[in-house]
Amino acid sequence: MCGIVGYIGNRQAAPILLDGLSKLEYRGYDSAGIAVYNGEKIDMVKARGRLKVLGELSHGGEILPGTVGIGHTRWATHGSPSDKNAHPHFNKDSSIVVVHNGIIENYLKLKKKLERKGYEFVSETDTEVIAHLLDYYYTGNPLQAVTKIMHRMEGSYALGIIFRDHPDEVYAVRKDSPLIVGHTDDGSIIASDVPAVLKYTRNVYFIENEEIVRLTREDMEFFTVDEEPIEKTPVKIDWDINAAEKGGYEHFMLKEMYEQPKAITDTFSPRIKNGKIVIEELGMSEEDIQSIRKIMIVACGSAYHTGVTSKYIFEDLARIPVEVDLASEFRYRNPILDAGTLVLVISQSGETADTLAALRESKKRGARVLGIVNVVGSSIAREADNVMYTWAGPEIAVATTKAYSAQLIALYLLAMKFANIRGILPDEGLSRMLEELRALPCQVEMLLNNKERIQRFANRYLAAKDIFFIGRGIDYAISLEGSLKLKEISYIHSEAYAAGELKHGTISLVEKGTLVASVLTQRELYKKMISNMEEVRTRGAFVLAVTNEGNTEVERVADYVIYIPETNKYFTNSLAIIPLQLFGYYISVGRGCDVDKPRNLAKSVTVE
Numbered sequence: 001m002c003g004i005v006g007y008i009g010n011r012q013a014a015p016i017l018l019d020g021l022s023k024l025e026y027r028g029y030d031s032a033g034i035a036v037y038n039g040e041k042i043d044m045v046k047a048r049g050r051l052k053v054l055g056e057l058s059h060g061g062e063i064l065p066g067t068v069g070i071g072h073t074r075w076a077t078h079g080s081p082s083d084k085n086a087h088p089h090f091n092k093d094s095s096i097v098v099v100h101n102g103i104i105e106n107y108l109k110l111k112k113k114l115e116r117k118g119y120e121f122v123s124e125t126d127t128e129v130i131a132h133l134l135d136y137y138y139t140g141n142p143l144q145a146v147t148k149i150m151h152r153m154e155g156s157y158a159l160g161i162i163f164r165d166h167p168d169e170v171y172a173v174r175k176d177s178p179l180i181v182g183h184t185d186d187g188s189i190i191a192s193d194v195p196a197v198l199k200y201t202r203n204v205y206f207i208e209n210e211e212i213v214r215l216t217r218e219d220m221e222f223f224t225v226d227e228e229p230i231e232k233t234p235v236k237i238d239w240d241i242n243a244a245e246k247g248g249y250e251h252f253m254l255k256e257m258y259e260q261p262k263a264i265t266d267t268f269s270p271r272i273k274n275g276k277i278v279i280e281e282l283g284m285s286e287e288d289i290q291s292i293r294k295i296m297i298v299a300c301g302s303a304y305h306t307g308v309t310s311k312y313i314f315e316d317l318a319r320i321p322v323e324v325d326l327a328s329e330f331r332y333r334n335p336i337l338d339a340g341t342l343v344l345v346i347s348q349s350g351e352t353a354d355t356l357a358a359l360r361e362s363k364k365r366g367a368r369v370l371g372i373v374n375v376v377g378s379s380i381a382r383e384a385d386n387v388m389y390t391w392a393g394p395e396i397a398v399a400t401t402k403a404y405s406a407q408l409i410a411l412y413l414l415a416m417k418f419a420n421i422r423g424i425l426p427d428e429g430l431s432r433m434l435e436e437l438r439a440l441p442c443q444v445e446m447l448l449n450n451k452e453r454i455q456r457f458a459n460r461y462l463a464a465k466d467i468f469f470i471g472r473g474i475d476y477a478i479s480l481e482g483s484l485k486l487k488e489i490s491y492i493h494s495e496a497y498a499a500g501e502l503k504h505g506t507i508s509l510v511e512k513g514t515l516v517a518s519v520l521t522q523r524e525l526y527k528k529m530i531s532n533m534e535e536v537r538t539r540g541a542f543v544l545a546v547t548n549e550g551n552t553e554v555e556r557v558a559d560y561v562i563y564i565p566e567t568n569k570y571f572t573n574s575l576a577i578i579p580l581q582l583f584g585y586y587i588s589v590g591r592g593c594d595v596d597k598p599r600n601l602a603k604s605v606t607v608e
């Protein structure tokens with residue numbers, strides 16, 4: 001979603017802002033802008049479109065000389081993507097400039113009040129309200145003006161602010177939208193996400209809710225909303241800088257698909273010790289695990305799909321009742337939770353607004369919350385009672401692949417551990433499963449190496465209008481993700497159905513040549529799936545099957561078969577998803593879509 005970068009130091013600010021924003025491009029945006037103090041006044045360039053446009057307009061930042069500046073990539077919420085709605089935004093005499101991530105929920109009320117006081121608005125954004133509100137409260141003391149507006153604004157915000165009359169300072173503020181600050185060799189930097197600062201510093205401070213930072217060239221001071229100073233300690237970021245670069249691959253998505261064997265290994269191997277699953281960060285005793293009465297899984301998008309997969313595993317393997325819900329639904333539906341409910345919130349970014357709100361709601365209702373999170377130090381990681389990290393490393397492509405795979409592994413580990421401790425999965429059974437788990441990285445690699453075959457197949461469907469995915473049980477969960485991967489990056493309409501549900505309506509959409517991708521990895525459901533495949537094939541569908549090696553019977557009803565290696569029945573998602581990710585990827589490439597930054601999408605959805 002939107003990105004913020006700010007800099008104050010001894011170097012030219014604009015090139016640093018453009019570079020930092022380029023590292024946040026993956027978050028999704030539709031316009032961008034930078035503002036720099038030039039020693040006398042604040043200059044600004046902003047434009048609809050990609051950073052390339054901004055780079056050209058500003059001559060790589062050269063037309064904005066100065067060592068203090070803020071920049072922004074905007075993903076439109078209030079007001080269409082346009083030059084005038086792009087950030088930064090000025091107050092009336094251009095002496096205060098603001099960039100903003102988040103949504104000011106009461107902006108209309110504030111706007112009306114400001115208009116009554118004579119303020120004129122040039123954009124349709126909620127952000128412009130912030131610039132005018134600062135103007136209204138500013139009487140020479142920036143910190144005071146900032147705290148005053150914080151008392152007036154409702155909603156979420158991460159802000160970068162410069163006051164022309166205090167040109168040796170940059171202000172950063174956060175409420176429910178992430179922001180970090182750090183010292184560079186020659187100044188200070190702010191950003192909404194780690195990749196933007198990695199080149200300049202490894203030691204960052206995570207700004208907490210309702211904290212304010214005053215950055216100068218040499219120093220940074222932290223304050224509460226009551227202007228009380230606060231002490232903070234920096235966190236060291238260990239990310240490999242290359243992990244945030246493309247490293248020779250055509251797209252981040254392809255690179256990240258190839259990083260899946262490592263993401264899987266890194267997520268399970270530190271947690272297997274002497275044949276046991278040890279998840280120290282779980283913070284739950286054996287008694288705690290035995291007393292779980294229900295697991296409630298809450299997430300969005302692909303993370304939700306890993307939750308759907310794990311429902312089948314937790315229930316079948318560990319015999320614990322599981323509910324899975326979309327965070328955006330859960331948070332408003334008065335869910336029934338108690339101290340016997342373990343809530344799992346799953347999130348790559350750790351910043352998804354709905355998932356974070358669901359976490360807070362769950363804690364309020366007395367449930368224990370375990371976060372399964374990829375981004376270290378993110379809001380969900382910090383607010384959950386306990387956090388189990390997926391060690392997938394930075395994921396840049398908007399469409400998740402390696403974080404998804406790592407989430408599955410974390411969930412398998414939890415299900416196996418719970419089943420073992422609750423006495424349902426004996427040690428020998430656990431050892432066998434761990435062997436099968438250890439084999440997954442090599443098996444994933446093998447499937448990835450088969451990419452040319454998938455590419456050839458994908459090339460036949462570049463003009464498809466609709467594609468359906470069907471499966472039963474875990475295979476239904478795999479279908480949900482396969483379908484999302486395809487549609488989000490190729491813009492081809494696609495739906496996933498529980499195969500048995502097809503004839504209750506959807507089958508009427510199947511016509512001659514419609515591609516129906518059928519996933520059948522659950523042995524006990526083969527026969528049922530084969531009947532469903534026959535049903536669509538007789539109606540003209542072209543049937544693609546993804547199934548286990550050896551299930552040759554499927555060739556009778558499928559037009560094209562992709563085999564996955566033998567694994568434990570609970571782990572098949574980790575393998576079957578690989579050809580489906582590749583399929584979505586190659587369709588997107590073949591159609592000339594922006595694979596890593598699909599239209600209208602954002603990597604981290606920090607608004608609800």
Ligand code: F6R
Binds near residue numbers: 346355398603604
């Ligand atoms: C799809 C995708 C999204 C995310 C969803 C949740 O490829 O990446 O559906 O899974 O937006 O995001 P996180 O995991 O960051 O909470």
